[in-house]
Structure formats: structure tokens, C-alpha cells
Amino acid sequence: MIAGQRKAHKLIWLGMALAIPIVLFFAVRNLTFTEAISGTSPSGQLKARFDTDRITITLNTSFKSPSAVVYALDKEGKIGRPLGQLSAPGTYSFRTSDKVIGVVVVDKIKEQELYKIKF
Numbered sequence: 001m002i003a004g005q006r007k008a009h010k011l012i013w014l015g016m017a018l019a020i021p022i023v024l025f026f027a028v029r030n031l032t033f034t035e036a037i038s039g040t041s042p043s044g045q046l047k048a049r050f051d052t053d054r055i056t057i058t059l060n061t062s063f064k065s066p067s068a069v070v071y072a073l074d075k076e077g078k079i080g081r082p083l084g085q086l087s088a089p090g091t092y093s094f095r096t097s098d099k100v101i102g103v104v105v106v107d108k109i110k111e112q113e114l115y116k117i118k119f
Contacts, residue, residue, distance in 0.1 A: 039102070039117040048103050048117045050096075055083065055103060057092045065107040068114060070094065073102035077118075 001009070037050045047058040057070060063086065070092075072080040083094040086105065102118035 037119040041115045046115050050119045055094045059089050067108040069108050071104045072100045
């Protein structure tokens, strides 16, 4: 390696050694490292998971009731706003605020509470 190549090689590696930590700092500074909170119904038919602004509900088997509506539980444990409806087995995702402490699944026809899961 000649003197010009050694000098260029040294400057390139020095620049990379300074640039990589700076780029990594700006890449990770706005990330939030929160752990998701989850809960399961006693029968295992329903699983709920709460991330920062989203509730994910996994329904393993369908309900006997065709009108199962999911409501958010507020900080006082009262039924809040409706999040959505569960109709068939699958995974459902609902946006919500950080004031949610759980979910309640209600049969709207019979006005009967099916499941209550607190996080």
C-alpha cells in the first residue's frame, strides 16, 4: 500500500468510527421499549394483548352469540367506549388510548357480559 492509500484508508476508517455511533444514537433515541401486557380468559377462548396504543384480541373459537362487542375498561373499572365487534375466530386489532386497564366482551342482544380481562 502506498502512502496515499494509507492516508485515505486511515481517514475513511476514522470517519466511519465517528459516524456510526452518531447514526446509531439518532436511530434509537425515539424508540420506546415497553413490554406488552396480556391477559387470557379462564376458558382460553379469548386472549387480549395491550401494547402502547393498540389492543390485539385473539379469538380461538367463535361465540354462541352473534353480537359480541368489545368495550374498553377505564381506570375506574367502568365500561368505556366500544372498540369493535368480534364475529369469527381470528385476530382483531383495535386502536385505543393509554387509559385502558382491560377489555369487556358483551353480548348486546342479551345484555350479558361474556368476558372481562384486566391487564
